[in-house]
Amino acid sequence: MFRNDYSEGAAPEVLSALVATNDEQSAGYTEEGDAHSERARELIRAACGRDDVDVEFCVGGTSANVIGVTGLLRDWEGAVCTRDAHINVHETGAVAACGRTVLPTDDADGFLTPEAAERVWRFQTSTGRHMTRPGCVYISNTTELGGVWDRARFDAICDWADSHDLPVFLDGARLGSALTSPAAGGLTLEHVAERCGAFYIGGTKNGLLLGEAMVISHPRLRESFPFLQKERGGLLAKGRVLGVQFEAAFERPADGGEAIYWRLARSANERALRLRDGLVRMGFEPYGDSPSNQQFFVMSAAQRDAFEAACGCETFYKLGEDRVVARFVCSWATRDADVDELLELAAKLA
Amino acid sequence: MFRNDYSEGAAPEVLSALVATNDEQSAGYTEEGDAHSERARELIRAACGRDDVDVEFCVGGTSANVIGVTGLLRDWEGAVCTRDAHINVHETGAVAACGRTVLPTDDADGFLTPEAAERVWRFQTSTGRHMTRPGCVYISNTTELGGVWDRARFDAICDWADSHDLPVFLDGARLGSALTSPAAGGLTLEHVAERCGAFYIGGTKNGLLLGEAMVISHPRLRESFPFLQKERGGLLAKGRVLGVQFEAAFERPADGGEAIYWRLARSANERALRLRDGLVRMGFEPYGDSPSNQQFFVMSAAQRDAFEAACGCETFYKLGEDRVVARFVCSWATRDADVDELLELAAKLA
Amino acid sequence: MFRNDYSEGAAPEVLSALVATNDEQSAGYTEEGDAHSERARELIRAACGRDDVDVEFCVGGTSANVIGVTGLLRDWEGAVCTRDAHINVHETGAVAACGRTVLPTDDADGFLTPEAAERVWRFQTSTGRHMTRPGCVYISNTTELGGVWDRARFDAICDWADSHDLPVFLDGARLGSALTSPAAGGLTLEHVAERCGAFYIGGTKNGLLLGEAMVISHPRLRESFPFLQKERGGLLAKGRVLGVQFEAAFERPADGGEAIYWRLARSANERALRLRDGLVRMGFEPYGDSPSNQQFFVMSAAQRDAFEAACGCETFYKLGEDRVVARFVCSWATRDADVDELLELAAKLA
């Protein structure tokens, strides 16, 4: 149950919207004549507080990262990121497959720091044309280890990027969890939209069947994106499938309440934090300090096996012969009862 | 209504399957532990009459084409295809974006002929390393103009490809329509699977929300595909979305009848052929001779405007100042009443 | 002897310069501190009549074409050129290897016409993001068949390119021969430099051991070139080798006469035209109408064999069972006696 946040289908409201609109006819490719994609764009622009950005729908995270990052880079440029960045280690060289380079820093905890980024900048610009030139900054929120950027930290890296005239690309596969985390520290969607050259709002891991909404303010990427999306194989004929879902996720309910995108993320976070607090109380050792929907704990292989068999989890790292980092992920679909069940088991294993 | 075959959502049976399985938990990426993807693979292998092929699920046609074609080619090789081939004109240079070349013949009607392919072969191999070497053959069924390959024609190009040791890649975005067409002339899925190095069974244009099922027998592509799919951004985290749908499409009903994939395609064809016959009887001039779900007619701009306003169609080519080719597409969702309505209008315009 | 214009080493003056400067120490990579490269740049800028262009030295024609063309194109753009263009047929997909597309017109004689280019433009921009967008124009002077652009023809294609805001890239592997041809019709190096976004002055085929001098005015390519040249493997450590040779080729003699670059080219042209006139007088049929250092003649296979055995030539095309196009190339190294010998043989074969 805690294996990941993409085990189930869609959140009920999202699925209902797909069912309800199924027989309507829409134009293809999320283009003009697809009223749902158009409405979703409007809602997302409003949520971002900007009407001067493009909103485009991607099929998944790797596709979004590849189009976004390589669209911001010229052939001979690279993306500055942490060494554990998804684009550096988990995407099978997708950035290189488009001819661009990843420039990892020595940051160890998933947060890109201005100091480490500056070291990369100095090194990469030390011999002119003989080195890949930094061309953008890549960060993710949440980070690979569930870390959540607060506003101060986020502004610091954006300031650094600005000082070198580099656009910031933010991978928001779990942006919902990040921005609804108690650790968000004043970081809002509006602020992200204000400072990033491009970023995406992840749907796959927050209640959609699939889909990420890319918000683009950088002029070069605004011009390139439509073509790159087709060229990189990331454009759906039935674009409506993405439009309908994002519309459902960002439409405000009649009572003026919160759009379900945020409610789903908040729900995942709450379960995850209850899970964390429970395990910590029982003496399990957290790995890192995630305030978001993914929780990481150090344990023996036997404990991991017991958890895995009973309620699903994933081995994230092997630390030693008999010490592993296990990952427990909550999603919109995780119920309180699921957490209870896990904690009961944990009590026995502790 | 006749604008294209990806205007609506999913066929009812497919949508029901998504709803029914929504709360189940499945492993990600269509991998082991996703029972629906596994079942869909089994069903497709059975339908192909081969258990020695890999079946992989792609997000869409361009993604499938890019992964398949570039996975069959080495860096310095190209795909022999007709000049109107989708990969040559409608995919924004996606093959080149992966460093490979498209080698168009002078075939004018969408069917790749051994004679024209041989001319390309001779030319491209005439100066050794100075020219892109042909590395695979790309065909589509149906063709860009709705043409349907019969078995003799298909075997001829496969024989030619065999004689040069080139694998055949078949773009089957509309393979359902092709194989259920009265013009299929003995060409079966089993035979396609027997002769192609790789091909795909299109879902997007035949009743799925999205998805194409790639059938791979070529050893090099079997090995490469999983990595290439991730690297090219074409791997869904919720792979289940594709597995569930293809399972629904290829599961045989309890009464032993036809899988709905074929029934949906047949339905689209029947409406399209009734539409064609009606228009021909009224004196409209068909463009080409499509026996599949897309129909092309030459008409005046005013006629096209009238059709477009009343029931949706697309301008495929401009032939002259006031002569256009209009395309009318039927899908699983097209009803007899829709065809009636179009024919009534046509009677007035004729 | 007439096989091609890259059979020998360097012209004597160029070789002498290499020998004379051999023991000097120069900075690497043609960069600051390499006085010969700097002087060569100055001379070429002066010959072009522009001091606002960058001059960079490439190892050969394919390298120059790849860096220049792909540096002018964004990922999703293509180069409009004739179907027989070198980048389309003779460079093993080098443009595609850098992720870009070649967009051939139907021009049949090696000269790109505004009419054919406009047809490509209209087609490629007819469905928006679904097609590769034209991003630059590629022409070569001389053309593949030895054709020479005169000023009017050159201005026509440049005007067309300007009207679509496309930079013109000119492949000048044989620019010396072109500009010294009697058919140049007022086209000068200054005028080429004024209108092209980038072009190169070929050295390999006009008396250098190797090397092409790229002249760049397009702002995007000026910025990219140094990095792209390294990234594409086209930057020599001993850049001096190129600088010394181009300096020798473009330095004006003490008596104020013509730089040897032009003298060498003129010499090749004169021999070639004498060869042409001789063959024509004897009744041999020219293939096309080349006024430059390459001459093409239709003949029987037996005649071709006789020429090939006696004085070297190349089979350019096979026209039929016993009809071929043979190519005879003159270079700076071709002597009058060589032409005499060939014409004597021709007299026997005619």
Next chain:
Amino acid sequence: MFRNDYSEGAAPEVLSALVATNDEQSAGYTEEGDAHSERARELIRAACGRDDVDVEFCVGGTSANVIGVTGLLRDWEGAVCTRDAHINVHETGAVAACGRTVLPTDDADGFLTPEAAERVWRFQTSTGRHMTRPGCVYISNTTELGGVWDRARFDAICDWADSHDLPVFLDGARLGSALTSPAAGGLTLEHVAERCGAFYIGGTKNGLLLGEAMVISHPRLRESFPFLQKERGGLLAKGRVLGVQFEAAFERPADGGEAIYWRLARSANERALRLRDGLVRMGFEPYGDSPSNQQFFVMSAAQRDAFEAACGCETFYKLGEDRVVARFVCSWATRDADVDELLELAAKLA
């Protein structure tokens, strides 16, 4: 004078060969009919003790690295190398520009160790298709810091590579210096040729105007190389320029003595080691322990400035405010008197 080993032109014997053969006519592209390239191939095969390898001539190191490394890798594979490897830091992302990935280890001294390589292997193969798969091993001899592989160390990494079925690619830009170094410890050209899938014998930095000779035994690269060389822009029309030089470098003198390639390298090493010993005796601190033609010393900025002004050197690293690593390079052209002059200056600075 000690700035680098590519400041001058060619060694006298090499230059003489270019002059002596200048007027001969040879076929292009180092292909059949170019007797000098053919002879050079024979000589190099004989020196390698293998007649089952291909020998191909490249224009420079980056071109050779790119063609060799990317020719050994499939699209989704990467080259395991040290973090300071030339392909990782000094070639402007050239491997990525061809769609492949560089996989650096944490080895700090330029020698790739089996232990560090194994860590990369384990990590990169830990999540299947989600990570770039190691596809070859890249090492250089000498290393970036002038290190020289002895036979035991070389066999250890080759054994490791064999155990994972990975071909070894050896960048031999300074292979002459490495194999004639007193530290070569039994490593011979024959042994390198026996164990590497491909490697090159550097000419640019050992007395040629330009050129590297690639020796290829790996079947995939043997097939691909000719095409890739053209496609990557690395094929010279006047291939003779490379053939003539390598022939001169590897032809044995009439008296049965050593080919000049080895004599030139030995000469550079001897000067470099005398320089090293002199500086060490005076108390200068060597940076690393180079037994080859490059020497690295830690010193103050003022000392570096004095050396630079008087006899040329390069700042390799900045270690701190006033501590730098200076590089002194000897070549075939360095004379004893040059070393004397440097040591005299050093005595004053020490």
